[in-house]
Amino acid sequence: MRIGVIDAGIFGLVSAIELSTRGHKVLVFDQGSVPYPDATSTDVSKSIRRTC
């Protein structure tokens, strides 16, 4: 099956890897570069976040 995953955060990527492992053709979409700077999976600090 061909599957599109919208979200290249940790949950989207793990889902894409698992689906791919199961033999599906997976395409991941994100709104920006990966890792996206404001993604909660990868932001520089989970205690201090930008307000804008």
Ligand SMILES: Cc1cc2nc3c(=O)[nH]c(=O)nc-3n(C[C@H](O)[C@H](O)[C@H](O)COP(=O)(O)OP(=O)(O)OC[C@H]3O[C@@H](n4cnc5c(N)ncnc54)[C@H](O)[C@@H]3O)c2cc1C
């Ligand atoms: C302050 C803070 C502390 C945390 N501490 C912990 C902790 O100690 N332990 C723990 O287990 N968890 C913690 N979490 C939770 C954990 O970080 C999140 O549950 C997890 O990172 C969420 O991953 P995600 O893939 O769902 O979202 P994200 O990592 O935010 O990824 C979402 C992706 O979707 C993309 N996206 C969004 N909208 C669109 C769109 N319209 N089109 C295309 N792409 C889009 C974004 O660019 C981004 O790349 C914390 C979260 C926060 C905010």
